[in-house]
Amino acid sequence: MELDVAILGAGAAGMMAAVACGERSGGTLKIAIFEKNERPGIKVLVCGGGRCNFTNAGPVEFLIEQFGRNGRFLTPALRHLDNDGLRDFFKKLGVPSHVETRGGVGGKVYPDSNQAKSVVDALVRRMREVGVEVFCGAGSAVKGVKRRETNDERRKGEGFEIETVDGRVFAARAVVLAVGGMSYQRMGTVGDGYRIAESLGHRVVTPRPAIVGLLVAEEWAKELKGLAVRDVEVRIVVEGEIPRLATGKPTPSVGDMLFTHFGLSGPAVLNGSEVAAELLEKLGKVGLKIDFARHVSHEEAHGILRGWQQHSEFAKKRLRTMLAWGRGEEKIITSTSPDMTAVEGEEVRKGLSLPVRLAEMVCTVEGIDGDQACATLTGGQMHKLVERIKGCRFAVTGTRGFKEAMVTAGGVKLSEVDPKTMASKMVPGLYLTGEVLDLTGPSGGYNLQLAFSTGHLAGCAVAEKMTETSHK
Secondary structure (H helix, E strand, O other): OEEEEEEEOOOHHHHHHHHHHHHHHOOOOOEEEEEOOOOOOOOHHHHHHHOOOOEEOOOHHHHHHOOHHHHHHHHHHHHHOOHHHHHHHHHHOOOOEEEEOOOOOOOEEEEOOOOHHHHHHHHHHHHHHOOOEEEEOHHHOEEEEEEOOOOOHHHOOOOEEEEEOOOOEEEEEEEEEOOOOOOOHHHOOOOHHHHHHHHOOOOEEEEEEEOOOEEEOOHHHHHOOOEEEEEEEEEEEOOOOOOOOOOOOOOOEEEEEEEOOOEEEOHHHHOOHHHHHHHHHHHOOEEEEEEOOOOOOHHHHHHHHHHHHHOOOOOOOEHHHHHOOOOOOOOEOOOOOHHHOOOOOOOOOOOOOOOHHHHHHHHHHOOOOOOOEHHHOOHHHHHHHHHHHHOEEEEEEEEOOOOOOOEEEEEEOHHHEOOOOOEEOOOOOEEEOHHHEOOOOOOOOHHHHHHHHHHHHHHHHHHHHHHHHHOO
C-alpha cells in the first residue's frame, strides 16, 4: 500500500500530527496512522486520573522552564501551538476546558467534561474527518522501518518501507515517529520508538522512568500507606557535591504527597523522581528531605511549641491532639497509580497542623509520648519535633520502574532533530515527536502539551513539505 505520510503511534502526539497533517494538506495527501492497541489514545485516557489535564495555564516561558536544561528546544513548538492555542483547538472540536489553580503559576487545564474520553473522541473524530486511515490492533504494530530505494531522481533518498507485525508492508514518503517511551508498559509502550529511531541511525539517551513512585528504606513510612498530605516541600539530598545531571540541577518540589505500601508518591515526590533516579544510578545513595510545615520557619515552629507549653489554654492538652489541631477526616487514597495520587478537596492547614496518623507517627519515631501534656514538653523534645516536621529524611532505595512511571526520561538526542519542524537532521523524511524525544516535564499537563505541540508542528511541517515536493 502506498502512503504519503505514515504516523507511527496513535497517542497524543500521533493523533495531533495526523489531524494537523490532514488539515494542512487539505485532504490531498494519503495519511495513515498505526497503533498496536485496539483503539487510539489508550494512554491519554488515564491521564489526570481519567480527567486528562492536557496542559497548564502558565506563560510559555514558564512551560519551557519546566523541561529543565533541554526546555529551550521546545520554544518553536510552543510558539507554534501554545497552551491557549491548544485550548482553542479543542474548543473548536467541541471540547471546552477550564483551569483549576492551586497556588503557584498557572494551573491544570481540564476538559469541562472532566473526562479524558472527550479529548480522545474529538481527536479520533477529527482524524477521520480529514481522511486519515486508522490501523489499530496487535497486528498493526510496526515491526520495522527501513529506508526505501527509488529510481525517481526527484525523490532520490526519500521514502520508507514499513512492515507490521501481521506481515503487511506499506510504502511511505514520510514517517512521523510518535510511538512514545517506555512508561505505562501495560499500555504497550515498551520502547519501540527508540528501537526504530536507532535502526534508522539516531542516537538515544538512555531511557529512565520519570514521574514515578519512590521506594524508601524507612518501614514506618509504609505503615502510613494511603495517607495523603497536602502542600509539602520535597528536597533531594546527597552526600557531597551533586554531579552534572542530564535532568538538570535538583530544585525543591512543592505539592501534595502520598505514603504508600512501597514508600512515597504524589505530585511533590513524583516531580523529583527523575532526578532521584539519575542520582541513584550515579551515586548509589540519595535521600529526600520533606517539610510538612513549609509555611512556617524553624523559629516559628519552635515558637508554636513553646506557646503550647506555656499557654494555659493548651498546656494540659495532649501533644498528639495539638499536632493535629483542626484536622477533620483524613484523606485516604487506595490507588498507587501516579495519575491517582493527587490530593483534592482538603483545605491546606498552616502552622504545625499534621494529619492525625502522621502526628502520631512523628511522636512514635522520635520516642515521644504523644499522650503527654504539652506543658511537659522539654527543649530536647521540641527540637526533635521541629527537625522531624520541617526536615523529615528518607533514604531512597529505588523507583517503581517503567511499569508505573507516567513518562520516560531520555530519548532521541535533541541535537539530531530540527526544533523548527521536528524533522530528523539524520534521515530525510523522518519526523520525531512527543515522548520519543529527550524531553521530560513534571506532572501537571506539561508532557501532554509537549506531545500535542510537537505533534502539531510535525504534522504541519510534513504536510507543507509533501505538498511542496508534489508541485515540483
